Amino acid sequence: MRPWPLLFLPLFTLAASAQNSSAAKPGTGTVTGHVYCADTNAPSRVASVQLEPVKDTKRSGTSHFSGDAPASGISRTGFDGSFTLAKVPPGSYYVVASAQGYLSPMPNDDESDDVEPQPPPGQPAVVIPRVDVQADQAASIDIRLERGAAISGAVRFDDGSPASGVMVMVLHRSKDKWVPSTPQVPFAAPVPPATDDVGHYRVSGLRDRDYVLMAILSRTDFESRGARTTGLFGVERSSLRIYSGDTPHISDAVPIKLGPGEERSGEDITIPLSKFHSISGVVTATGDGHAINSGHLAIEDPNDKEDIVDAELGSDGAFHLEGVPEGTYTLRVQNPRDQRIQEISVAGQQAFTNEKTLHQYGDLEQSIKVEGDIPNLVLTVSQRPQDHPTAAQ
Amino acid sequence: MRIRPLSILLAISLAAAAQQPGKKPATTTVTGHVYLADTNTPARLATVMLEPAAALDNDPDPHPPKDRSASLVYTSAVQTLLDGSFTIPKVAPGAYYVVAYKSGYLSPLSTFSEDALQHPTADDHKRIATILPRIVVEARLPASVDVRLERGSAISGTVLYDDGSPASGLPVHALVRRKDGKKETWSPLRPMPFALMADVYTDDLGRYRLTGLESREYLVRVDLNLQHMDFASAPGESGGSSSVNNVASLAFYSGSATRRADATPFKLTANEERSGEDITIPIAKLHTITGEVVAEHDGHVLNQGNVKLLDPDDKSEVESSKVERADGKFHLFFVPEGNYIFHVDNAADVTYEDVPYPPGTLPPTHEEAHTIHAYGTADQPLNLHDDAPTIVLSVPEKGAPSLPKQTAASQ
Numbered sequence: 001m002r003p004w005p006l007l008f009l010p011l012f013t014l015a016a017s018a019q020n021s022s023a024a025k026p027g028t029g030t031v032t033g034h035v036y037c038a039d040t041n042a043p044s045r046v047a048s049v050q051l052e053p054v055k056d057t058k059r060s061g062t063s064h065f066s067g068d069a070p071a072s073g074i075s076r077t078g079f080d081g082s083f084t085l086a087k088v089p090p091g092s093y094y095v096v097a098s099a100q101g102y103l104s105p106m107p108n109d110d111e112s113d114d115v116e117p118q119p120p121p122g123q124p125a126v127v128i129p130r131v132d133v134q135a136d137q138a139a140s141i142d143i144r145l146e147r148g149a150a151i152s153g154a155v156r157f158d159d160g161s162p163a164s165g166v167m168v169m170v171l172h173r174s175k176d177k178w179v180p181s182t183p184q185v186p187f188a189a190p191v192p193p194a195t196d197d198v199g200h201y202r203v204s205g206l207r208d209r210d211y212v213l214m215a216i217l218s219r220t221d222f223e224s225r226g227a228r229t230t231g232l233f234g235v236e237r238s239s240l241r242i243y244s245g246d247t248p249h250i251s252d253a254v255p256i257k258l259g260p261g262e263e264r265s266g267e268d269i270t271i272p273l274s275k276f277h278s279i280s281g282v283v284t285a286t287g288d289g290h291a292i293n294s295g296h297l298a299i300e301d302p303n304d305k306e307d308i309v310d311a312e313l314g315s316d317g318a319f320h321l322e323g324v325p326e327g328t329y330t331l332r333v334q335n336p337r338d339q340r341i342q343e344i345s346v347a348g349q350q351a352f353t354n355e356k357t358l359h360q361y362g363d364l365e366q367s368i369k370v371e372g373d374i375p376n377l378v379l380t381v382s383q384r385p386q387d388h389p390t391a392a393q
Numbered sequence: 394m395r396i397r398p399l400s401i402l403l404a405i406s407l408a409a410a411a412q413q414p415g416k417k418p419a420t421t422t423v424t425g426h427v428y429l430a431d432t433n434t435p436a437r438l439a440t441v442m443l444e445p446a447a448a449l450d451n452d453p454d455p456h457p458p459k460d461r462s463a464s465l466v467y468t469s470a471v472q473t474l475l476d477g478s479f480t481i482p483k484v485a486p487g488a489y490y491v492v493a494y495k496s497g498y499l500s501p502l503s504t505f506s507e508d509a510l511q512h513p514t515a516d517d518h519k520r521i522a523t524i525l526p527r528i529v530v531e532a533r534l535p536a537s538v539d540v541r542l543e544r545g546s547a548i549s550g551t552v553l554y555d556d557g558s559p560a561s562g563l564p565v566h567a568l569v570r571r572k573d574g575k576k577e578t579w580s581p582l583r584p585m586p587f588a589l590m591a592d593v594y595t596d597d598l599g600r601y602r603l604t605g606l607e608s609r610e611y612l613v614r615v616d617l618n619l620q621h622m623d624f625a626s627a628p629g630e631s632g633g634s635s636s637v638n639n640v641a642s643l644a645f646y647s648g649s650a651t652r653r654a655d656a657t658p659f660k661l662t663a664n665e666e667r668s669g670e671d672i673t674i675p676i677a678k679l680h681t682i683t684g685e686v687v688a689e690h691d692g693h694v695l696n697q698g699n700v701k702l703l704d705p706d707d708k709s710e711v712e713s714s715k716v717e718r719a720d721g722k723f724h725l726f727f728v729p730e731g732n733y734i735f736h737v738d739n740a741a742d743v744t745y746e747d748v749p750y751p752p753g754t755l756p757p758t759h760e761e762a763h764t765i766h767a768y769g770t771a772d773q774p775l776n777l778h779d780d781a782p783t784i785v786l787s788v789p790e791k792g793a794p795s796l797p798k799q800t801a802a803s804q
Contacts, residue, residue: 042558046617076619079554079676079727100561101597150597161434164496197497197547197604204597219438222470237472273475316482322475 029088029133033141034081035097039261043081044145047099050074051085054092054130088133095129095141101204102145149258150204153267155195155215158274162199167216168269170203178212178250208262210255213244215269217323223315233353240309240323246270248325251304272325277370279321281377283313283333285361291317292361292381295336299329299368315341324370333364336381360384419532423481427473427493431544431664435477439495439542442470443481444502446488446527486532490525491540497604498542501525503582509571510583545605546661550670552599552615552645559599560615560674564592567603568612570658579612579653608663612656615672617643619726641712641726649673651729654706675729680777682725684784686716686740688768692787696721697762698740700786702733705774718745733775740768740788767791 031051035044050073075083077097098104131141151170155163171178195201195215219238245254246269258264279299283292297319298310308329309321313336338358361381368374423443427436473479494500501524502510509517528538548567552560566581595601595615603613619641648657649672661667686698700723701713711733714723743762750757768788775784 037558040558042556045554045558045560046562046619078619079679101559157437159434161429161432161437162497163437165438196602202596217438219472219474221472222442276475278474314482320474 027090027135028086029090029135030138031085031088031093031095031131031133031141032138033083033095033143035077035083035099035143035145036081037099037102037147038144039147043079044077044097044099044102045079045081047077047081047083047097047102047145048074049077049083049085049095049097049143051088051093051131051133052096054094090133090135092130092132095131095143097143097145099145101147101150103148103205103207104145147261148205149208149260149262150202150206150264151211151213151256151258151267152200152202152265153213153269154199155201155269155271156199157271162195162197163215163217163271164195164197164199166195166199166201167218168193168195168201168203169214169216170206171212171214172209173255178253180214181206181211206258208258208260210257211244212250212253212255213267213269214250215242215271216240217242217271219322221314235312235314237314238309238311238320238322241307242269242271244269246272248308248323249301249304250306251301275325276323277326277373279324279331279368279370279374279377280319281374281379282318283336283364283379283381284317285338285359286380286382289380290338292336292338293317294339294355294357295361295381296332296334297321298332298334299324300332302328302330302367326370328367328369331364331366331368331379333379333381335363336361420483420485421530421533421535423484423489423528423530423536423538425479425491425538425540426477427479427495427540427542428477429495429498429544430541435475436473436493436495436498436542437475437477439473439477439479439493439498440470441473441479441481441491441493441540443484443489443528444492444525446490484530484536486530488527488529490521490527491538492525493540493542495542495605497544497547499545499607500605503605505583544664545607546663546665547602547604547606547667548611548613548661548670549600549602549666549668550613550672552595552601552672552674555673555675555677559595559597560617561595561597561599563595564616565595565601565603566592566614566616567606568614570610581614582606606661608661608665610658610660611647612653612658613647613670613672614653615645615674617641617645617674619643643679643727645672645674647672649675651675651678652704652711652731654704678730679727680730680780682728682775682777682781682784683722684781684786685722686737686786686788689771689787689789694721695740695742695768695788697743697764698723698768698786698788699738700725701736701738702728702775703736705732705734708734728777730778731776733777735773735775735784735786736770737773737786737788738770740770742766 033049035047035049036042037044073085075085077083096104129141129143131139133139155166155168157163169180172181173179193201193203217238217240218236220234220236222234240248241250242248243250243253244256244267245252247253256264256267283295283297284290285292293313293315295313296310297313298307299321300307308325309323311319311321313319337360340356340358342354342356360383362384364379364381366379425441427439427441428434429436469481469483471479471481492500492502501521505517505521513521526538526540528536530536552563552565554560568579568581570577570579572578593601593603601615643651644653645651646653646656647659647670648655650656659667659670682702684700686695686700687693688695696716696718698716699713700715702711702725703709704711712725712728714725716723742765744765745760745762747758748761750759769791771786771788773786775781
């Protein structure tokens with residue numbers, strides 16, 4: 001699709017004369033206002049403001065986020081906290097403002113992308129400002145953002161050295177599962193943030209409730225996929241997670257209770273390297289024993305059915321999983337396949353790659369007892385029976 | 394996952410693109426360990442890559458390839474295991490520099506400009522050769538190399554607005570002085586590949602921390618971009634498009650300067666942990682300028698023109714604006730107090746015509762400007778110490794000299 005330069009968007013402005021100060025699209029409205037920080041009464045600068053259409057549903061009578069694209073783009077507030085959203089089709093909207101460190105109604109949502117967030121029992125509701133937009137009219141609304149709670153601390157290995165470049169996410173309980181709740185602020189730094197060079201992390205803009213921290217140690221290799229292809233492709237060769245309480249088992253995680261606007265520091269996580277073992281090996285095909293170059297590996301805790309470590313197979317067919325404590329686990333190989341990387345050149349110059357599956361194999365699941373490092377594990381996968389209808393007869 | 398190509402790799406891949414894909418050359422495996430020199434401990438989850446030496450130096454390759462296809466480089470990058478060890482598979486024969494990256498530690502190539510790495514001078518070669526381990530890989534012979542990473546210095550501080558509230562979510566860069574051709578400029582350090590150390594942003598309290606820096610002179614720059622992102626979707630179509638419109642791009646420097654020339658550079662010593670490099674964003678001293686471009690001979694307002702605000706000392710562009718289609722005026726936002734020169738060019742009386750795109754395109758038409766009468770350029774000084782709502786810039790007929798004029802913001 002042709003990208004639309006901004007200047008070309010007002011299709012109906014030809015009729016508008018040069019003296020007309022606003023290039024508003026007829027039949028649409030404008031929303032203006034200010035965003036303030038409730039804790040300091042100062043304007044919230046460079047905050048993002050967007051409109052989400054309110055959709056009334058018949059079944060419950062409650063209002064929902066539509067899940068559609070924002071109605072009129074995202075605006076950043078100026079130095080006085082002011083914003084203007086123009087060319088808004090008439091209708092009812094939530095005005096969603098987000099700024100780093102402050103509570104925003106949408107981002108902290110439970111998995112309910114489409115349901116208005118409900119407060120925890122006994123807590124006041126998070127009020128999302130609403131605005132009604134009418135054609136050729138300007139609506140005005142001021143928004144006050146409440147400061148959220150923050151958690152900070154350091155991630156270290158058990159020899160005391162800092163664990164830098166580790167992603168730290170906060171999880172909250174939704175129904176009976178812990179789910180990610182790291183706030184997303186448009187235009188802001190990518191989240192989840194990684195620990196800095198001394199292992200320090202900080203997550204802000206959190207609602208008051210119970211959280212569990214999850215530190216993710218991910219080892220990613222970057223491979224070239226061919227002579228004609230520019231750039232490298234990342235393959236996650238090992239990924240392990242450590243939760244609050246320094247445990248790899250989410251069921252053993254120690255929750256942290258945050259009060260409203262609480263500034264909680266010293267929530268350190270230690271990665272228990274000395275308790276870890278590694279599992280290395282190769283996935284091969286039955287018959288000729290050739291290495292399988294694509295697929296997903298996971299070590300699952302049979303008690304809570306959560307993955308401890310997972311990884312992708314690399315082009316050499318080998319795997320090296322780190323961070324498995326002593327215990328008995330379920331090892332899974334999922335979607336193993338022989339894959340060929342095809343290079344497709346465009347105009348004889350630029351190229352991109354296409355993954356072509358040559359053979360698909362059946363998933364593998366087996367129990368594995370870990371008492372120490374396992375250096376040379378050979379896993380064998382076989383052709384899926386349905387791929388060989390003749391053999392089945 | 395598709396990732397951003399490293400510039401060096403890009404150059405190599407483009408060179409390789411001219412070649413025919415042939416039989417794979419015999420390759421080997423390079424293994425080794427990465428250690429942290431300050432603690433003598435393994436560097437866990439450090440990134441290691443091989444940069445083909447031929448791209449960085451002029452030395453003749455000790456093993457020149459027999460056919461061209463053998464020179465194909467399958468470069469890759471790997472992360473070290475928790476014991477600091479690494480294995481790089483499928484390395485083609487040749488000479489390589491071993492480059493390792495770890496946050497907080499010196500990344501030797503970061504202080505080189507893109508240009509120096511693409512077209513290294515003799516001095517650049519010498520520097521690269523002294524700071525990077527070099528290995529020669531032969532076909533089918535496993536090679537091994539150990540790398541020690543030196544701890545770098547760090548700069549930290551807080552960015553606040555002038556009312557004391559934190560300036561959160563803003564990107565912060567360390568600038569170094571280096572040669573760009575014949576000119577010396579202050580420019581950001583080369584980012585590490587694969588966004589390993591992507592831009593540093595201020596946190597919700599306005600704090601930042603820049604690490605892995607070598608001992609030399611630095612400036613810190615904070616960028617503030619005010620943007621508006623527009624979404625558009627065609628009726629009846631799923632999806633749509635978005636465009637980001639920059640309202641203003643501002644930069645603030647060490648010493649809370651609004652111009653780089655006024656910034657206060659500082660020298661970082663080896664292993665220095667420098668804190669308190671705070672920057673204040675002086676909102677009260679930023680002003681808005683609005684004005685019109687008029688014809689010098691009769692004073693009528695022109696509906697096209699580019700207006701640039703130049704630094705009077707080095708004539709560098711501070712900000713620029715166009716005469717807006719909507720109101721016939723130009724607008725410059727957040728201009729710091731001080732002396733400037735307005736430079737007007739491309740001034741003209743124009744009419745706009747609706748030009749259709751091919752059928753089925755959205756939007757169906759776009760506007761094209763047709764020049765009725767073009768004017769010459771003009772320069773006009775400005776002393777800005779308050780909001781300036783009524784600037785009038787006169788442009789002469791083409792070829793005619795502009796009359797010197799004095800503009801003061803408070804007129």
